[in-house]
Amino acid sequence: MLEKFNPQEILKIAVAVEENGRKLYENLEKKAKDPELKQMWAHLKDQEADHKKVFEQMFENLADYFVAEFNPGEYEGYLKAISFEFVFTRQLIEEKITEGFSSEIQALNFGIHIEKKSILVYSALRDYFLPDKKPVLDKVIEEEKKHLVELTTLKKKIEGK
Amino acid sequence: MPENFNPRQMLQTAFEAEEAARKLHSLLIESSQGQELKKIWQQLDEQSSVHNKVFRQMHQDATSYVVYEIASGEYNPYLRSIVPEYIAVCKNINDRVAKPFSSELEAVEFAVYLEIEAIITYSALKEYIVPDKLDMLNKIIGDKKKILAKLSVCKRKLQKTQG
Numbered sequence: 001m002l003e004k005f006n007p008q009e010i011l012k013i014a015v016a017v018e019e020n021g022r023k024l025y026e027n028l029e030k031k032a033k034d035p036e037l038k039q040m041w042a043h044l045k046d047q048e049a050d051h052k053k054v055f056e057q058m059f060e061n062l063a064d065y066f067v068a069e070f071n072p073g074e075y076e077g078y079l080k081a082i083s084f085e086f087v088f089t090r091q092l093i094e095e096k097i098t099e100g101f102s103s104e105i106q107a108l109n110f111g112i113h114i115e116k117k118s119i120l121v122y123s124a125l126r127d128y129f130l131p132d133k134k135p136v137l138d139k140v141i142e143e144e145k146k147h148l149v150e151l152t153t154l155k156k157k158i159e160g161k
Numbered sequence: 162m163p164e165n166f167n168p169r170q171m172l173q174t175a176f177e178a179e180e181a182a183r184k185l186h187s188l189l190i191e192s193s194q195g196q197e198l199k200k201i202w203q204q205l206d207e208q209s210s211v212h213n214k215v216f217r218q219m220h221q222d223a224t225s226y227v228v229y230e231i232a233s234g235e236y237n238p239y240l241r242s243i244v245p246e247y248i249a250v251c252k253n254i255n256d257r258v259a260k261p262f263s264s265e266l267e268a269v270e271f272a273v274y275l276e277i278e279a280i281i282t283y284s285a286l287k288e289y290i291v292p293d294k295l296d297m298l299n300k301i302i303g304d305k306k307k308i309l310a311k312l313s314v315c316k317r318k319l320q321k322t323q324g
Contacts, residue, residue, distance in 0.1 A: 053308040072264040075303075077310025084313055085277065112246070116281055123284065 003035070007128050008065050010121065011059040013086050016051035020093035027097060028107055037104060037158075040150055047147065058136075061088050065133045082121050089117045108155040115148040140157055166199040168291040169223040171240070174247050174285070176216035179209045181254040182275060184220065185228055188258065189268055198265060201311055205272065206306050219290075225296045240285050247282045264321040269312055 003067050021043050029041035058065045093114065103109040129137055186206035193199040219226040254275065262268040283302050290298050 057284045075306055075310075077314070079305035081273075081310045081313030082277075084317070085273070116277070122282055149165060149242045152246065156245070 007125060008059070008127050009060060010083055010086070010125055011055050011062075013083065013090060014055045014118075014121070014125075015052055015059065015117065017086065017090045017093065017114070018048045018055060020090055022048040022052065022116070024093050024114075025111075027100070029112075032104075034104070037154065040154060044147055044151075051143070053068055054136065057154055065130060065136075066128050067130060079124055080119075082124055086117055086121045091113060104158055105155060108151050108158070111151045112148060112155070115144050115151065118144045119148070136154065168227045168240070168286060169220060171213045171222065171244055171286050171289075172220040172227070173249070173284070174214050174251060174286050175286075176213050176242060178247065178251045178254065178279070179213035179216060181251055181258070182209045183213065184258045186252055188261070191225075195265070198315060200270070201308070201315060204311075206307055208215070208308060212304070214300050214302060219294075221298070225234070226290055228291055230287050234263070234269075237288065238323070240289070242283050247278060250278045250282075255278060264323060266323045269316045269319055273309065273312050273316055276312060280305050280309070 025041045025048060027046035030044055032038040032041055072124055096110060101110065119141060120135060124146065126134060126137050126141070183206055186202050186209060189202040190199060190206065193202055257271060262271065280302055283298060283305070287295060287298055288301075
């Protein structure tokens, strides 16, 4: 468990979440019968692999990305809380990779859950990025938002069938 | 689900969610055994009451608060995806009012989920609020972040004792 908010630790969790997300989406892609769903899982799988590389690059070059002094002030507790939740998300994905889902809707809801947590954590991390490096993280956040849109759109479509 | 979504509908969902949360908090205040947790539920209840009033005010006087779209369908698809998700959260709160929690840990986990959903949704709404009124929404998001921190500490404690 994270005792103190530390961007380095968050990046480590982000790498693990993206890697687990990739594995999960790969499983879902293999099992999907609906071509549209299969295509979406494949797309999400590829993007999570890209995001993992981005976070690995950040982790290896911390000083190039983060401000030197981390001072979350009154929001330190919040950052710890969402980091803790993100660790939990990583564990939950691991479980789902093994267990699988009982329906497509359940899988889509879980995908929505992962994307939301990622948006929340990466948005919080953004405050500690050097101004000229913020666009790198913004691109990842925007892609996670698009994933959420894709997942909710498909969920709505399946629910309407 | 609103097909022709606009931020005013989001404000309505927000005050309805805060109102539903108040009902849940009242039940949790009554049933809570520990003083620490009771205090958190009371604080959440007070916050929801204030947030409900702010969102109602914003909703009633939407032209003063909301940046309206120029052309139909211009609003960000992300916000349009978030709204039905938050409507579902609202429904989940009402369901939980009818069905009590089996443990304090379950109640705290649900409260953590609610705060996270609110932070995500209200953060998405920020883009559609006129700049000089943003402080009001930022204050609500700040309140949510601080209470989430307290809930998270509580959750970890309960996981150690009950988990």
